Amino acid sequence: xxxxxxxxxxxxVQEGDSTNFTCSFPSSNFYALHWYxxxxxxxxxxxxxxxxxxxxxxxxxxxxxxxxxxxxxYLYIKGSQPEDSATYxxxxxxxxxxxxxxxxxxxLMVKP
Amino acid sequence: xxxxxxSPRHKITETGRQVTLACHQTWNHNxxxxxxxxxxxxLRLIHYSYGVQxxxxxxxxxxxxxxxxxxxxxxxxxxxxxSSQTSVYFCASGRGSGRHNEQFFGPGTRLTVx
Numbered sequence: 001x002x003x004x005x006x007x008x009x010x011x012x013v014q015e016g017d018s019t020n021f022t023c024s025f026p027s028s029n030f031y032a033l034h035w036y037x038x039x040x041x042x043x044x045x046x047x048x049x050x051x052x053x054x055x056x057x058x059x060x061x062x063x064x065x066x067x068x069x070x071x072x073x074y075l076y077i078k079g080s081q082p083e084d085s086a087t088y089x090x091x092x093x094x095x096x097x098x099x100x101x102x103x104x105x106x107x108l109m110v111k112p
Numbered sequence: 113x114x115x116x117x118x119s120p121r122h123k124i125t126e127t128g129r130q131v132t133l134a135c136h137q138t139w140n141h142n143x144x145x146x147x148x149x150x151x152x153x154x155l156r157l158i159h160y161s162y163g164v165q166x167x168x169x170x171x172x173x174x175x176x177x178x179x180x181x182x183x184x185x186x187x188x189x190x191x192x193x194x195s196s197q198t199s200v201y202f203c204a205s206g207r208g209s210g211r212h213n214e215q216f217f218g219p220g221t222r223l224t225v226x
Contacts, residue, residue, distance in 0.1 A: 032212055043202065044155070046214030089154065098162075099145075099170055100215070102155040 004092045006103035013080050014111050020076045021106040023090030027071030032093040034100060035064055035075055039086045047075075047088075080110040114139040118203050118218040126226055131190040133221050135203030143206040144186040145215060146170075146178065148199040155202065161186055193225045 005024045013019050025033065032051045036044040048057040053068040061078045077084055087107045091100040116137040125131050135144065146158040157170030159178040167178050175197060177189045190197055200222050204215040 034214065043217035043219055044215075045217070049212060049214050051212060091155075098168065099157050099160060101157075101171075102147075104152070104154040 004090065004101050004103040006088075006090060006106050008106060009104065010107040010109070012109045012111065015080060015082060017080050017110075018076065018078045019080055019108065020074050021088065021108075023073045023075070023092075023103055025071050025073075025090075025092040025103075026094065027069060029095040030068040030071075030092075031095050033066055033068075033073050034091040034093075035073070036089040036091065037086050038089055038105070044089060075106075077108070080108070082110045082112050084108060085110045116203060116205055116216055116218040118201075118221050120221060121219065122222045124224045124226065125193050127193060127195060129193050131193050131223065133188045133190075133201055133203075133223070135186045135188065135218060136184055137203075137205040137216070137218075138184065139205060139207070139216065140183055141205040141207045141216075142183070143208075143213075143215075144180070145204040145206075146176070146186065146188045147202045147204065148172065148197075149202060149220075150199050158188065158201075159186075190223075193223075195225050197223065198225045199223060 007022050035047040038044040048064045050066040055066040063076045066073045087105040089105045091102045119134045142163045145160040147155040156172045161167050161180040202220050203218040206213045206215040
């Protein structure tokens with residue numbers, strides 16, 4: 001079983017604040033790293049799939065970076081809005097496995 | 113529009129009963145997955161399939177089975193439900209190799225085993 005850690009577990013910010021959180025994964029046998037956004041009472045939705053060391057991806061105010069050599073990815077949200085409140089999940093694929101292993105998620109709450 | 117659906121959305125059953133949760137997708141994706149979501153554990157993979165007649169065990173497969181007789185459906189069966197299987201179950205699908213491609217999740221089924 002692969003260990004995928006996310007920190008912090010939860011985060012409260014004010015509207016307009018920028019924030020970031022971390023996903024740590026085994027650096028050996030890296031294949032792909034997924035980020036998902038999961039709103040309460042809904043289903044997870046894909047944000048990014050990242051495969052190359054140094055990858056940077058952006059969707060609106062949300063961006064992500066990937067460091068496969070040291071085994072981490074950062075998710076950044078610029079100018080947080082209340083609608084950004086959700087749990088953000090990362091998930092890791094390695095070379096040997098055929099399945100995504102999810103981290104426990106970071107729960108973001110943005111206060112108006 | 114293409115979609116992925118799960119049924120039922122809520123189910124209450126008794127210990128020892130057989131339960132089947134349905135998952136249906138209309139994207140014609142080869143890959144389908146079942147996860148369970150529990151507090152403190154995030155999403156954990158139960159079973160997955162990379163095509164018709166292909167099924168594989170995931171991280172927490174004990175007590176569950178799946179079958180893939182067509183592209184669209186991957187039903188999840190609990191042979192003899194246990195209270196430890198009370199959870200929210202999510203089905204997902206994806207195209208291609210799976211590793212480079214995002215997964216699309218269904219709305220979830222909340223199962224309570226009394």
